[in-house]
Amino acid sequence: GAGVSQSPSNKVTEKGKDVELRCDPISGHTALYWYRQSLGQGLEFLIYFQGNSAPDKSGLPSDRFSAERTGGSVSTLTIQRTQQEDSAVYLCASSLAAGVYNEQFFGPGTRLTVL
Amino acid sequence: AQSVTQPDIHITVSEGASLELRCNYSYGATPYLFWYVQSPGQGLQLLLKYFSGDTLVQGIKGFEAEFKRSQSSFNLRKPSVHWSDAAEYFCAVSEQGQGFSFIFGKGTRLLVKP
Secondary structure, eight states: OOOOEEEOSEEEEOTTOOEEEEEEOOTTOOEEEEEEEETTTEEEEEEEEETTBOSOOTTSSSTTEEEEEOTTSOEEEEESSOOGGGOEEEEEEEESSSSTTSOOEEOOOEEEEEO | OOEEEOOOSEEEEETTSOEEEOOEEEOSSOOEEEEEEEOTTSOEEEEEEEOSSOSEEEOGGGOEEEEEGGGTEEEEEESSOOGGGOEEEEEEEEEESSSEEEEEOOOEEEEEEO
């Protein structure tokens, strides 16, 4: 079946603009995760959803970042008033359910460049 | 707080040689440990994981890892490296209790010489 898909694959934006990144999980997966991969910083866990709810939003880097998931499927990560330090690859993953025992399957990522 | 350290940013090995990638973690309880591989232009793929039991775990693509509690380590090994193993490797630790978190190391880039 289809894997995790993310769109767009690349996004170039100007500083101060808002961007929306989309993640389409594997069908039937109730858990969805967002990560940020920055040069020299490795992979940073941002937020996860079980169904439509995000139990812990403390991993989001600032209040300019928000994420939502509706219908238990597609999720959107929104970054408002983008800054150059937001430039990174944003990865999404999904699993059957949230938790360590369920393998996460990763999408190809969205490369965000803020000029 | 949890942390994961991968001391080697880059490692170069010759094709056919053995490989060991180091991973050290800091965690109070028994950790859940993972190794992922990220090949150029591809997403992250799970190689293997450790939850409990036998401290030597086998994964895909001929990789194995050994959990050593006394050394807080979870090193990844392969007896004979293939050119297709060139990629970036990430160690990760997770906890599950009140919430859920997943901490990755900064990765080790493996280069394979012919």
